[in-house]
Amino acid sequence: MKQAVAELRGAAGGGVSLAGVVRVLGGKPVLDGVDLEIGPHERLGIVGRSGTGKSTLLALVAGLDEPDRGVVSVCGETTATGRLARCALMPQRDCLLPWRTALDNACLALENAGMSRAQAKREAAPLFARFGLAGAEQLRPAHLSAGMRQRVAFVRTLLAGKDVLLLDEPFGALDAITRGELQEWLAGALADEPQAVLLVTHDVEEALLLCDRVAVLSGGRIAAVLDVDVARDVSDAGFVELRRRAVEAIA
Amino acid sequence: MKRWLPSLALVAAAIGLWELVVRAADVPDYLFPAPSAVASALADDAGLLADATAVTAREMVLGYLLAVVLALALAVALHLSAVLRRAVLPLLVVSQTVPTVVFAPILAILLGYGIGPKLVVVAIVCFFPIVVNAVDGLGAADPELVRMMRTLHGTRWGLFRRVELPGALPMIFSGARVAATYAAVGAVFGEWAGSSEGLGFVMLQSQPSLDTARIFAAVVILSLLALALYGAVTLAERLLVPWRWEAAGA
Numbered sequence: 386m387k388q389a390v391a392e393l394r395g396a397a398g399g400g401v402s403l404a405g406v407v408r409v410l411g412g413k414p415v416l417d418g419v420d421l422e423i424g425p426h427e428r429l430g431i432v433g434r435s436g437t438g439k440s441t442l443l444a445l446v447a448g449l450d451e452p453d454r455g456v457v458s459v460c461g462e463t464t465a466t467g468r469l470a471r472c473a474l475m476p477q478r479d480c481l482l483p484w485r486t487a488l489d490n491a492c493l494a495l496e497n498a499g500m501s502r503a504q505a506k507r508e509a510a511p512l513f514a515r516f517g518l519a520g521a522e523q524l525r526p527a528h529l530s531a532g533m534r535q536r537v538a539f540v541r542t543l544l545a546g547k548d549v550l551l552l553d554e555p556f557g558a559l560d561a562i563t564r565g566e567l568q569e570w571l572a573g574a575l576a577d578e579p580q581a582v583l584l585v586t587h588d589v590e591e592a593l594l595l596c597d598r599v600a601v602l603s604g605g606r607i608a609a610v611l612d613v614d615v616a617r618d619v620s621d622a623g624f625v626e627l628r629r630r631a632v633e634a635i636a
Numbered sequence: 637m638k639r640w641l642p643s644l645a646l647v648a649a650a651i652g653l654w655e656l657v658v659r660a661a662d663v664p665d666y667l668f669p670a671p672s673a674v675a676s677a678l679a680d681d682a683g684l685l686a687d688a689t690a691v692t693a694r695e696m697v698l699g700y701l702l703a704v705v706l707a708l709a710l711a712v713a714l715h716l717s718a719v720l721r722r723a724v725l726p727l728l729v730v731s732q733t734v735p736t737v738v739f740a741p742i743l744a745i746l747l748g749y750g751i752g753p754k755l756v757v758v759a760i761v762c763f764f765p766i767v768v769n770a771v772d773g774l775g776a777a778d779p780e781l782v783r784m785m786r787t788l789h790g791t792r793w794g795l796f797r798r799v800e801l802p803g804a805l806p807m808i809f810s811g812a813r814v815a816a817t818y819a820a821v822g823a824v825f826g827e828w829a830g831s832s833e834g835l836g837f838v839m840l841q842s843q844p845s846l847d848t849a850r851i852f853a854a855v856v857i858l859s860l861l862a863l864a865l866y867g868a869v870t871l872a873e874r875l876l877v878p879w880r881w882e883a884a885g886a
Contacts, residue, residue, distance in 0.1 A: 449783050474787040476780045484802045484879045493798065494788035525879055545788045 399425025399460045399548050400581055401446055406455035408441055415441050417605030419455070425548070428575060428582040430592030433602035433635060439585040442602065443551045446583060447472045460548050473545035477554040479538040481526040487537045488513065488522040494545035512540050516574055532563040539574065552584045556591065568594055572617075589631045590619060601634040609634035666846035674856065677849035684838065685850075689857050691834040695751060695826065696819040696861060699758025703815060707763050708808070711770030715800070721771070728767060736760045737825040744830035754826030754834075761822035762815035766808070773807025774800050806880055809873040816869045820862040 401423040408416040415438040423429045433439050444450040445457050448468030459468040473494070481490045488506055491513070495505035513522055518536055526534055535555060542550055555571070556564045572595055575582060586592050592599045594617050601609040611631055615623030651671045657663075658670040665673050678685065714721045739760065743753035777800050785795050827836025835854045842850040874881060 444783070447783075447787050449786060469786060472787055474784050476784050478780065480778065480781045480784050482799065482802070484877075493785075496798065497785070497789040497791065497794045527879065541788070547787070551787070 400427070401460075401549055401583070402456075402458045403442075403446070404456045404458075406442075406445065406452045406457060408438070408445060408450070409453050410441065414605050416445075416452070419602075419605070419607055421600060421607060421610075423549075423581050423583065425460075425581055426579055427598065428584065428596045430584045430586065430596035430599040431602055432586055432589050432592045432599060432631060435587060437602045438605060439587075439602055440553055443474070443553050443583060443585055446549070447474050447551055449474075471547055472549045472551055473542045473547040474551045475538055475542040475553065475555055477557045479526070479534040481529075481534055481537060481541075483526050486523050486525055487518065487529060487533075490526065490537055491540045491544055493541055509540065509544055512543065516540055517570065530563075531559055532567055535559065535567055536570070539571070543578065547580065549581045549583065550578075552582065554586055555584070556588075557586070564591075571595060589628055589635070593617070593624065593627060593631070594619075599631060601631055603635055666848050669849035669852055673849040674852040677847070677853040678856070681850055681853065685835075685853060685857060688833060688835045688838045688854070689861070692820075692823050692827070692836065692858070693861055695754040695758060695823040695834065696865060698751070699755040699822060699826075700762050700816065700819045700865065702755055703759040703762035704766060704812060706759065707766035707811075707815075708770055711767050711774060711808075714767075714771050715774040716796075725771065728764065732764055737822070740825045740829035743826075749830050749832060753829065754823055754831070757826035757829075758819050758822035761818045761825075765814040765818075766811040769811025769814075770804060770808045773804030776807065777803055805873075805877045809869065809877065812869050813866060813873075816865040817862050819865055820858045824858065 401421075403419050403421040406416055406419040407414060419442065421429075431439050431442065441450065445452055446459060446468065448459070448462075448465040448470075451465055456463055457468065459471045462468050462471055481487075482493070485493075488509055489502070491509045492500075492502065492505035495508055496502060500508070510522065513519055516536055516539070518533065518540065521529060521533055521537070526537075529537065539555070542552075556567050559567065568591055575595070582596075584592060584596055589599075593611075593613055597613060599611045599613060600607050601611070609630070611627055611634075613627065615621055615627055618624055655671050658668060663670075669677070710724075714724060737757065740753065740757050743756050747753040747756065777795075781799060782795065785799055790798075823834070824836035824839070827834040828840060831837045835858055839851045839854045842848070842854075
């Protein structure tokens with residue numbers, strides 16, 4: 386029944402749905418019955434301790450992995466290939482190609498899709514100005530700061546033109562100050578984008594600052610889903626209360 | 637230049653010591669010629685040696701290029717097919733226990749006294765380090781990067797040409813540089829097995845007449861040829877893999 390509902394909802398429009406998803410890795414159920422709905426334009430944060438299956442969940446949504454039980458549907462697509470066609474993944478490490486310039490790195494998905502390098506560059510160039518990367522186009526990754534590299538990685542993900550963006554701890558490897566700057570930057574960048582976003586992070590504050598809803602993953606299940614209906618201000622009383630509830634659910 | 641200074645000083649000191657010892661002990665030239673005797677052999681037989689050098693250099697370069705092309709083709713095939721890799725790679729490693737230069741006489745019988753058998757010997761000797769490094773390099777792509785590529789419209793061909801191949805270039809060049817130092821040995825063995833020209837042939841010809849200085853002169857030229865080939869490969873790497881030097885802060 387749950388599966389049928391998930392398929393119906395998926396077919397009705399965009400968005401992501403997981404119904405009764407179980408994934409066993411190394412004889413241990415990493416995900417043990419996950420139910421989750423993400424609207425077509427919604428930004429959902431997934432928080433949890435390290436090793437609670439956050440990345441496994443992203444891989445399932447992306448179509449890089451198949452569940453042992455249950456259904457994963459992305460914009461109505463339930464096959465791995467179908468999901469792959471709808472999702473773009475931004476890994477924790479920027480994974481920029483050291484031999485390509487920043488602009489050429491951003492062009493990767495367009496070139497993979499068959500566009501010529503020149504045409505891809507024309508498409509990508511305006512995004513560099515928009516995302517605070519003007520002047521960095523011709524630099525190779527070795528000459529970019531960690532924050533700049535992460536921005537290029539985000540533009541690369543965006544240019545894939547997918548319906549769902551999967552961000553796997555995008556700022557996990559950054560220092561605290563750069564991290565704060567980029568969180569603010571990403572909030573602005575996502576505000577203008579219509580895609581559904583799944584943000585995996587172990588930083589509750591980051592999830593609350595960037596997302597519409599935050600799901601807490603614990604013991605292989607969704608332990609809580611919190612609506613972020615408070616001011617996005619770490620000193621706001623409502624924000625503090627929400628953070629307390631999230632941390633409680635993680636433990 | 638400064639980087640090479642210690643090495644050059646060491647070589648100069650060794651040559652000086654060699655000259656001193658040979659003169660002090662009054663060693664005859666046919667037994668062990670002094671550097672000065674080698675130098676005068678280089679000057680006296682300049683014409684003969686220049687012709688021989690041209691022949692051997694050609695064998696080295698063409699044989700080396702043959703090895704590079706074949707090795708890269710095989711490496712790509714092994715990379716793309718796991719079955720082929722499991723079948724061929726162990727055999728390739730075992731083949732290295734055979735001293736390949738022993739095939740030189742057989743090749744001379746099969747292919748005659750021309751350049752053909754020399755190219756094959758040089759190619760056989762240079763082949764292995766290039767294949768092994770290329771296969772390792774092609775398979776070394778970061779798995780996270782590969783997963784990401786799949787979500788960015790990545791096809792098998794796109795992954796190969798945009799990620800795996802450029803990423804393997806540093807490893808491929810490591811193998812190619814090692815192989816470059818083997819080319820001279822291969823060419824000389826090829827010539828020893830049967831030839832009428834080249835530096836290896838000059839060495840054989842000089843032996844009965846006890847012209848040891850000329851043999852040493854040929855060895856000096858062979859070393860310089862190997863060094864030149866190594867330098868050319870390193871230069872090619874600088875041109876084709878510029879990001880590596882930039883990243884190293886060079």
